[in-house]
Amino acid sequence: MRYVDTRRLVGGRMGLTLGLLASMALAGCGGPSEQSVQGTQLAPGADAHITADVDADAAITRLAVHVVHLSPPERIDAGSKHFVVWQRPSSATPWRRIGVLDYSAGSREGDLAETTVPYVNFELLITVEEQSSPRSPSNAVIIGPTSVS
Numbered sequence: 001m002r003y004v005d006t007r008r009l010v011g012g013r014m015g016l017t018l019g020l021l022a023s024m025a026l027a028g029c030g031g032p033s034e035q036s037v038q039g040t041q042l043a044p045g046a047d048a049h050i051t052a053d054v055d056a057d058a059a060i061t062r063l064a065v066h067v068v069h070l071s072p073p074e075r076i077d078a079g080s081k082h083f084v085v086w087q088r089p090s091s092a093t094p095w096r097r098i099g100v101l102d103y104s105a106g107s108r109e110g111d112l113a114e115t116t117v118p119y120v121n122f123e124l125l126i127t128v129e130e131q132s133s134p135r136s137p138s139n140a141v142i143i144g145p146t147s148v149s
Contacts, residue, residue, distance in 0.1 A: 032062075033149070042076050042128075043142035045069040052148050054120045061120055065101070065112040067143065072105050073128040077140040080128040085112050086137050087148075089119045100132050121149040 032053035039046030046069050053062040065085060073080040083101035088094065098117060101110030126143035 035146070035148075037143055037146045039069075039143055040141050042140060043070060045071075046142055048126065048143045050124065050146070050148060054149065056120055059118065059120055061117045061122070061148065062114055063098070063112070063117050063124075063148070064114045065110075065124075065126070067101060067110040067126070068108070070101075070103065070108050070110050070142075072108075073103070076142060077128045077138070079130050080138075080140065082129045082132045083110050083142070084127050084129045084132065084134065084137065086125040086127065087117050087119070087122045088125075089122050091123070095125060095137050097133065101126070117148075121147070124148050 032051050034049065034051050037048045037050060038044075039048070046067055049066045049068075051064045051066075055061070067083070070083070073083060083103055084097055085099045085101065086095040087098050088096060099112045099115050101112055103110040123145045124143070124147075125137055125141060125145045127137040128140040128142060129138055
């Protein structure tokens with residue numbers, strides 16, 4: 001009869017199993033981060049779902065925003081027609097426009113399709129505006145400011 005050291009077999013298999021589990025856990029990290037942000041007093045029922053996929057090596061973030069339960073802009077602030085999305089890397093820098101929500105009055109939802117922001121950490125703000133390309137955000141803030149990273 002041949003002698004088999006079962007402790008060695010079990011220990012080897014355990015090490016292999018733990019190594020595979022650790023590899024799978026590390027592969028799961030680094031995916032896009034997601035967060036939900038509630039609307040301000042101007043849009044109390046609104047909820048924004050923000051997806052940020054950070055590429056630290058390139059120092060950029062791929063960003064997508066989806067807002068639900070969003071009243072038409074003119075009902076939030078008279079004369080407004082657009083929902084504009086802004087970003088800034090810190091409170092010491094001015095806001096920069098990154099896009100306009102594609103708004104559907106029928107579903108009361110707005111989307112900013114994937115866009116790129118040249119930072120890995122920044123603040124995000126959504127305002128209602130009369131023009132689609134204003135120089136700076138109005139005081140009619142519906143989401144934010146919120147940190148994205």
